[in-house]
Amino acid sequence: MGFSRWMARVATRQASGLTMPAALLAAAVMAVFVLALPDLAHAQGAVRSVHGDWQIRCDTPPGAQSEQCALIQSVVAEDRSNAGLTVIVLKTADQKSRLMRVVAPLGVLLPSGLGLKLDNQDVGRAGFVRCLPNGCVAEVVMDDKLLGQLRTAKTATFIIFETPEEGIGFPLSLNGLGEGYDKLP
Secondary structure (H helix, E strand, O other): OOHHHHHHHHHHHHHHHOOHHHHHHHHHHHHHHHHOOOOHHHOOOEEEEEEOOEEEEEEOOOOOOOOEEEEEEEEEEOOEEEEEEEEEEEEOOOOOOEEEEEEEOOOOOHHHOEEEEEOOEEEEEEOEEEEEOOEEEEEEEOOHHHHHHHHHOOEEEEEEEOOOOOEEEEEEEOOOHHHHHHHOO
């Protein structure tokens, strides 16, 4: 299934794949990670391990019974040092879903969505689900096919649009993603 089709099924999968308490816990945990990530240097959560270009960061959200960990990498656009992007990969608290959340800078053209290329092959687009004070969030429920593509590709390029004609590419190293994902609790 393509990247863009996942976005059409995110709400359905989350509604059917997560119990309400698990969905609320997953949302609360990601709110902590997303709100705490204006840039990686100021991210809350302890760095548990480093896997290539990725970090596993863990934190216990207020009211949660257990710690939640995520695999995280932040990058800056090659041609715009003031535009950054953070990619967060995690397993939901109930271990039934795998999510990729991408926090893009404010000012992104929301209807164009977030594009993804793996080793210069177009994978598709995902829609933005919400904007927060530090950026706009796109979310994808990852299936085995996408996870396999991410494990075997060398680079990912996430593309945001400021205008319908102008895309900004954020090259992201996939070095260590597979190893880091396997170490996520």
